[in-house]
Amino acid sequence: xxxxxxxxxxxxxxxxxxxxxxxxxxxxxxxxxxxxxxxxxxxxxxxxxxxxxxxxxxxxxxxxxxxxxxxxxxxxxxxxxxxxxxxxxxxxxxxxxxxxxxxxxxxxxxxxxxxxxxxxxxxxxxxxxxxxxxxxxxxxxxxxxxxxxxxxxxxxxxxxxxxxxxxxxxxxxxxxxxxxxxxxxxxxxxxxxxxxxxxxxxxxxxxxxxxxxxxxxxxxxxxxxxxxxxxxxxxxxxxxxxxxxxxxxxxxxxxxxxxxxxxxxxxxxxxxxxxxxxxxxxxxxxxxxxxxxxxxxxxxxxxxxxxxxxxxxxxxxxxxxxxxxxxxxxxxxxxxxxxxxxxxxxxxxxxxxxxxxxxxxxxxxxx
DNA sequence: TCTGGGGTCCTAGGACCC
DNA sequence: TCTGGGGTCCTAGGACCC
Numbered sequence: 001x002x003x004x005x006x007x008x009x010x011x012x013x014x015x016x017x018x019x020x021x022x023x024x025x026x027x028x029x030x031x032x033x034x035x036x037x038x039x040x041x042x043x044x045x046x047x048x049x050x051x052x053x054x055x056x057x058x059x060x061x062x063x064x065x066x067x068x069x070x071x072x073x074x075x076x077x078x079x080x081x082x083x084x085x086x087x088x089x090x091x092x093x094x095x096x097x098x099x100x101x102x103x104x105x106x107x108x109x110x111x112x113x114x115x116x117x118x119x120x121x122x123x124x125x126x127x128x129x130x131x132x133x134x135x136x137x138x139x140x141x142x143x144x145x146x147x148x149x150x151x152x153x154x155x156x157x158x159x160x161x162x163x164x165x166x167x168x169x170x171x172x173x174x175x176x177x178x179x180x181x182x183x184x185x186x187x188x189x190x191x192x193x194x195x196x197x198x199x200x201x202x203x204x205x206x207x208x209x210x211x212x213x214x215x216x217x218x219x220x221x222x223x224x225x226x227x228x229x230x231x232x233x234x235x236x237x238x239x240x241x242x243x244x245x246x247x248x249x250x251x252x253x254x255x256x257x258x259x260x261x262x263x264x265x266x267x268x269x270x271x272x273x274x275x276x277x278x279x280x281x282x283x284x285x286x287x288x289x290x291x292x293x294x295x296x297x298x299x300x301x302x303x304x305x306x307x308x309x310x311x312x313x314x315x316x317x318x319x320x321x322x323x324x325x326x327x328x329x330x331x332x333x334x335x336x337x338x339x340x341x342x343x344x345x346x347x348x349x350x351x352x353x354x355x356x357x358x359x360x361x362x363x364x365x366x367x
Numbered sequence: 368t369c370t371g372g373g374g375t376c377c378t379a380g381g382a383c384c385c
Numbered sequence: 386t387c388t389g390g391g392g393t394c395c396t397a398g399g400a401c402c403c
Contacts, residue, residue: 309398
């Protein structure tokens with residue numbers, strides 16, 4: 001028995017893989033003739049010919065200033081000659097599975113963060129960061145050969161550093177940050193480069209005269225807590241030092257499943273809204289079935305003409321998986337929503353949460 | 368310039384229980 | 386007559402991410 005049996009080795013080696021301009025790259029793989037042209041992947045709302053927003057675009061399109069979230073009409077003005085394609089989520093999920101399978105081979109633990117990103121805990125798989133770099137290069141090569149796509153990889157002592165490193169050189173990048181390099185690496189980067197610091201937090205930090213992670217690291221813990229509250233303040237303090245103890249976790253299932261869609265016209269007409277709610281409920285139910293999950297809570301989501309999102313939800317005593325329950329509850333919530341909110345609705349959604357696996361599943365008939 | 372859709376995590380007040 | 390504290394769950398909303 002070793003003398004210090006419980007002394008844990010705290011040093012970890014974490015890898016973050018991020019597929020480059022994923023949706024657009026998937027389309028380039030399927031249609032090689034569009035490669036080299038600007039490609040814009042769009043979510044069409046169906047209201048008029050080009051209403052909707054850009055989901056993502058390839059680098060050729062980005063050169064024209066096209067960005068995710070931008071209205072499609074605006075993207076068309078910036079680059080009329082670009083190839084505009086509707087999202088094809090089935091295709092992307094299929095290709096995502098191919099990528100995740102490869103990552104799984106290399107990783108001790110794999111945490112899929114989204115359709116095109118994942119963390120791998122390489123601790124124990126490799127002995128040092130040099131070896132991790134070679135392994136990362138092999139992963140990139142295998143994804144290129146077998147899937148036909150490029151990705152960017154970051155390696156660091158924790159998830160926070162690995163993630164920011166994968167974003168450092170793109171596309172087709174590989175950045176390794178060793179523990180003793182973390183502070184110099186982070187210091188010149190923008191605070192909004194940190195995952196978790198978005199527009200609002202960024203603006204408030206700017207008001208404090210802070211633009212870079214290095215500048216934030218100089219603030220006192222007290223200042224950060226006073227400005228952002230205890231939890232967020234402490235997190236910002238740790239993040240600015242490149243400290244992050246969160247583990248790489250294999251997540252099973254998810255916390256919620258939802259569907260949302262834009263109505264053809266802004267309306268408060270209950271018939272129209274219930275039609276949409278019922279159709280969305282069916283889609284949600286199909287996803288539950290596919291993943292063999294049951295739910296305890298149902299929410300109705302309404303986005304009014306002022307673009308504010310409001311929700312109403314209801315929780316059952318026990319988990320169920322039943323289409324009629326979703327339809328009925330979501331419909332009732334929609335009615336109550338219209339009583340409480342007086343603006344016309346632009347978009348509506350149905351969401352189930354409080355998800356549970358096989359155990360505890362029942363249908364209404366059993367009650 | 369006109370605005371998609373899918374998520375995660377956190378907070379805060381109130382209900383309820385011990 | 387005066388009277389605690391802690392924990393958990395639900396609901397609603399907000400920030401953030403891809």
